Amino acid sequence: MRSIYVLIPLLSCQVFSGCGQPNVAAPNNKTLNPATTESIAPDGNQFIKPDGMTIKSRILLPEGFKRPTYRVEEFGHFLENLPLYPIDQEVHYYNGKIKPRNNIYNSVVKLDIGKRDLHQCADAVMRLRADYLYQQKRYKDIKFNFLSDSKPRAYTSYAKGDYSYPTYWKYLEYVFAYANTASLHDELPSVKTTQEVKIGDTFIQKGSPIGHAIIVIDLAKDSTGKTIVLLAQSYMPAQEIQILNNWDNSTLSPWYDIDQDIIKTPEWTFYPKNLKTWE
Numbered sequence: 001m002r003s004i005y006v007l008i009p010l011l012s013c014q015v016f017s018g019c020g021q022p023n024v025a026a027p028n029n030k031t032l033n034p035a036t037t038e039s040i041a042p043d044g045n046q047f048i049k050p051d052g053m054t055i056k057s058r059i060l061l062p063e064g065f066k067r068p069t070y071r072v073e074e075f076g077h078f079l080e081n082l083p084l085y086p087i088d089q090e091v092h093y094y095n096g097k098i099k100p101r102n103n104i105y106n107s108v109v110k111l112d113i114g115k116r117d118l119h120q121c122a123d124a125v126m127r128l129r130a131d132y133l134y135q136q137k138r139y140k141d142i143k144f145n146f147l148s149d150s151k152p153r154a155y156t157s158y159a160k161g162d163y164s165y166p167t168y169w170k171y172l173e174y175v176f177a178y179a180n181t182a183s184l185h186d187e188l189p190s191v192k193t194t195q196e197v198k199i200g201d202t203f204i205q206k207g208s209p210i211g212h213a214i215i216v217i218d219l220a221k222d223s224t225g226k227t228i229v230l231l232a233q234s235y236m237p238a239q240e241i242q243i244l245n246n247w248d249n250s251t252l253s254p255w256y257d258i259d260q261d262i263i264k265t266p267e268w269t270f271y272p273k274n275l276k277t278w279e
Helices: 001-016 075-080 122-133 153-160 165-178 181-187
Strands: 105-108 143-145 152-154 204-206 210-221 227-233 242-244 263-265 268-270
Touching: 075 122, 075 210, 105 153, 122 165, 122 181, 122 204, 122 210, 143 181, 152 153, 152 165, 153 165, 165 263, 181 204, 181 210, 204 227
Parallel strands: none
Antiparallel strands: 105 242, 143 152, 204 210, 210 227, 227 242, 263 268
8 A cells, every 4th residue: 555655646746747748839030129238248148148157147137127126035036046057057857967958948047956856847846935935944834735635745844843954855855746736736826917927926737637837037127017037947857947048039038028828938838827926
């Protein structure tokens, strides 16, 4: 009975939370507002400052846009200051193999993902939220619902007073094995409209039979209130978190205008109704 209990959740994680087949359409060079001279990086790669080592310092802004100001204890501050590998670093899978760029991503978030095939799409989203709360020592707020019964598993119950990082990572892998896109989709409340998007919000499709999840990892607004976002993902097999390029608008890439009927990323297509937020 024990072997069956362990096998079924792991299988459901792989089948139902695994990220499906990529979009295969070629990039589209539609023209929108170009960057000002000050916004263009020295090497000519629009909006990319190669020597920037955080999201905020590497990804430059289109003309007229500004990032909101976050307090140090806010999720937005945590996300936009995530460390990045050098600009030429490629995404690594959990087994050390490389995921070629293929114009899918421009930068890789510098976070260890472990040695098991567990840090996939929804897992990466949950991990970023948990890492933020862990950094803030908000241990009681770290909890995620399992697919099997839709009930939360709390970090404090798992840790039993041991809040060391090794125990924290064991808790995360425990969550990754038994939670997925379907459970996270049902756990998080929906956002009424993409115009209400906040940094840290997540596009999630629970899928039938497979789904995908990506996170709004940065955000900027112009004087009219128009919002653009950066989107990041992990994928399948388990891999490092990557900042996505925008194939539908190369002059805005890697920024996305998500006030659209369809939000098409290189490896998945989302819709406004897929946007979820944290309570």
